[in-house]
Amino acid sequence: MISSVARTALLIAALAVTGCTEGSYGDFAPKAEKNLPSEILARMNAKGMSRNSPVMARIFKEEGKLEIWKQKSNGRYDLIASYDICKWSGQLGPKFIEGDRQAPEGFYTVTPAQMNPNSSYHLAFNIGYPNAYDRAHGRTGSNLMVHGACSSSGCYSMTDEQIEQIYAFGRDAFRGGQTEFQIQAFPFRMTAANMARYRNDPNYEFWTMLKEGYDYFEITKVPPKVDVCDGRYVFNRIAEEGATFSPTEPCPATTQPATLAAAYQSYKSSYDAAFNAALGSSSSVPPRPSINGLKEAKMVQEWTRKRARGERVSLEPPDMIEDGVIVETTDRKGRIDSPAGRRMAALEAAEAAKKKAEEEKIAARKRAEEEKAAAAALAQAEKDAAAAKPEAGSDQPAEAAAEPETRPGLLGGVRKRFSNIFGS
Numbered sequence: 001m002i003s004s005v006a007r008t009a010l011l012i013a014a015l016a017v018t019g020c021t022e023g024s025y026g027d028f029a030p031k032a033e034k035n036l037p038s039e040i041l042a043r044m045n046a047k048g049m050s051r052n053s054p055v056m057a058r059i060f061k062e063e064g065k066l067e068i069w070k071q072k073s074n075g076r077y078d079l080i081a082s083y084d085i086c087k088w089s090g091q092l093g094p095k096f097i098e099g100d101r102q103a104p105e106g107f108y109t110v111t112p113a114q115m116n117p118n119s120s121y122h123l124a125f126n127i128g129y130p131n132a133y134d135r136a137h138g139r140t141g142s143n144l145m146v147h148g149a150c151s152s153s154g155c156y157s158m159t160d161e162q163i164e165q166i167y168a169f170g171r172d173a174f175r176g177g178q179t180e181f182q183i184q185a186f187p188f189r190m191t192a193a194n195m196a197r198y199r200n201d202p203n204y205e206f207w208t209m210l211k212e213g214y215d216y217f218e219i220t221k222v223p224p225k226v227d228v229c230d231g232r233y234v235f236n237r238i239a240e241e242g243a244t245f246s247p248t249e250p251c252p253a254t255t256q257p258a259t260l261a262a263a264y265q266s267y268k269s270s271y272d273a274a275f276n277a278a279l280g281s282s283s284s285v286p287p288r289p290s291i292n293g294l295k296e297a298k299m300v301q302e303w304t305r306k307r308a309r310g311e312r313v314s315l316e317p318p319d320m321i322e323d324g325v326i327v328e329t330t331d332r333k334g335r336i337d338s339p340a341g342r343r344m345a346a347l348e349a350a351e352a353a354k355k356k357a358e359e360e361k362i363a364a365r366k367r368a369e370e371e372k373a374a375a376a377a378l379a380q381a382e383k384d385a386a387a388a389k390p391e392a393g394s395d396q397p398a399e400a401a402a403e404p405e406t407r408p409g410l411l412g413g414v415r416k417r418f419s420n421i422f423g424s
Contacts, residue, residue, distance in 0.1 A: 032117035036168050044080060048073040052176025055169045056223045057146075059085070059156060061092055061103065062188035062288055066146070066156065068169050069221075076221040081165065086150035087157045092187040092290035093203040095129065096297035098140045099304035101154050101317060104129045105187055105206075107213055107226045107233065109180045115170060122148030122160040123167045127183050132228040136247035146183075156185075182223040187290070190214045192274035197283045201290050209233055215271070219263050236260060289319065296320040310343060 035041075036051075044051065049070045056077060058067040064085045069077040090102035104127065114126040124147030130139050145155045148163035158166065173181060187203070188194045190211045198204060213235045216224040224235040229251035236256060239245060243252035291297060300317045307313050312333045 029117040031164065032115075032123055032167055032171065034164050034168060036165060036172075040081060040165070044070065047078050047080065049078070049080065050176070052172050054176070054178040054181065055173045056182045057166075057184070058217075059183065059185040060189055061085075061088060061105070061186070062194075064088075066158065066166070068166060070169070070173075077223070078221070081169070083158060083162045083166065085156055086159050086162070089154050090291065090300075092198075092201075092288050094139070094206060094291075095134070095141050095144070095154065096139055096291070096294050097301055098142065099301035100141075100291070100297035101300055101304060102291060102297065103154055103156055103185070104134075104141070104144055105185045106131060106133060106210065107224075108183045108185065110170065110183060111180045112174045115167070115174075116145075117167075119145075119147055120149075121145070121151065121157070121163075123163045124148070125167065125170060127156075127185070132247045133231075133233055136228060136231050182226075184213065184217070184223075186210060186214060192271055193278045193283065196275055196278035197285065198287050198290075199279075201287065202292055203290050215264065215267055216260075219267050220260070292320045 041051065047070075049072050054071040054077075056069050058069065059065070060067075066083045066085050067079055068081040068083075070080040071077050088103040090100065093102065094106065095102035095104040106129075108128040108131055110125050110128060114128065116124045116126070124145045127144050127146060129141055129144040134141075141154065146158065146163070146166065147155055148158055148160040150157050150159055170181060187207060188198070190207070195207070195211065198207065201207070209232055213224050213226065213233060216235050225237070227234050227237060227239075227245040228247040229245045229249060231248060234245070234251060234254070237254035238256065240253045240255065243254075245252065291300075296319075299320060303313055303317045314333055
């Protein structure tokens with residue numbers, strides 16, 4: 001029955017590929033012309049694969065793996081290579097908006113035109129984000145790649161040696177006639193145990209939808225036909241004659257070969273039993289952090305904008321836990337080493353120098369005023385002391401000497417003058 005299911009899935013997949021896409025894969029740079037290693041070619045031969053047969057890729061964030069699957073002579077796909085992802089940015093969960101630093105999750109396609117042999121990241125290909133599903137939900141972003149150089153701000157980054165091999169798989173398949181290859185990007189391997197482990201995650205509903213496509217591939221080992229209608233992915237469905245799939249419109253009436261539908265239901269029954277069993281057991285592996293919806297995406301977007309402007313920000317994007325509390329990932333702050341960062345640093349340094357000069361000017365003026373006031377106070381004190389001091393030769397107490405000044409009338413004034421002249 002499986003071979004029949006596989007043939008049915010191949011038919012469905014073939015219906016999804018129409019036309020011919022022109023590309024630049026015939027003009028690859030020398031670094032993009034490297035042949036696959038002899039051990040991979042030998043493994044392909046042993047598995048009944050030709051060098052130019054079609055390929056597809058699967059990505060698993062939590063496990064940090066990128067897999068290349070290749071079509072065998074019987075039409076089914078088999079795993080031919082697995083690579084450790086050098087770096088992917090963000091958390092588990094889909095990409096929402098430009099600047100949220102999330103690596104996408106979903107079903108994407110790569111055409112020859114999306115291959116970039118002259119990438120500044122050694123080699124690269126655009127995964128095709130945003131796709132029809134992303135656009136239906138207003139999700140934004142651009143230039144989301146699989147590339148080399150082991151540096152990521154929303155991409156899946158590999159080492160240069162790895163991307164040369166991954167690139168070669170796509171190049172050879174295109175030269176063999178494949179017009180596009182599928183990339184399936186998942187948060188984790190969608191086993192019953194993992195789905196149970198993440199059942200309380202805010203992205204669980206989205207992941208459950210992706211899992212249907214994951215399951216179809218597990219059953220048939222053929223990339224599923226992917227469409228979008230009513231704002232959701234649908235897999236291996238054929239619209240009735242005259243009907244079409246529209247990402248934002250209700251799904252049309254569809255059909256599916258009975259053998260494929262039966263195989264899926266059988267697989268799902270086994271999965272449901274395993275999932276229920278997993279609910280009753282505890283996992284030793286805690287769930288990884290995931291993005292908490294559009295609100296957190298916007299928060300990270302603002303962090304990205306500040307960082308791009310060269311402002312001092314936390315070294316890692318802020319995080320948002322389930323109750324909406326924002327958590328800074330580190331107390332340390334810094335600015336990106338870029339023209340914008342250096343320009344911002346220079347502006348802040350100039351502003352700091354200006355502020356310091358103004359503060360020093362104010363402090364100097366304050367010191368001058370304080371010194372002037374102190375000098376005036378000292379002069380007044382000396383004057384007061386001189387006025388209170390008795391004249392030389394007088395043995396009269398100071399109080400007595402001061403007494404004539406307090407006597408009223410003309411006589412008192414005369415006595416004061418005589419006292420000042422003769423000292424008595």
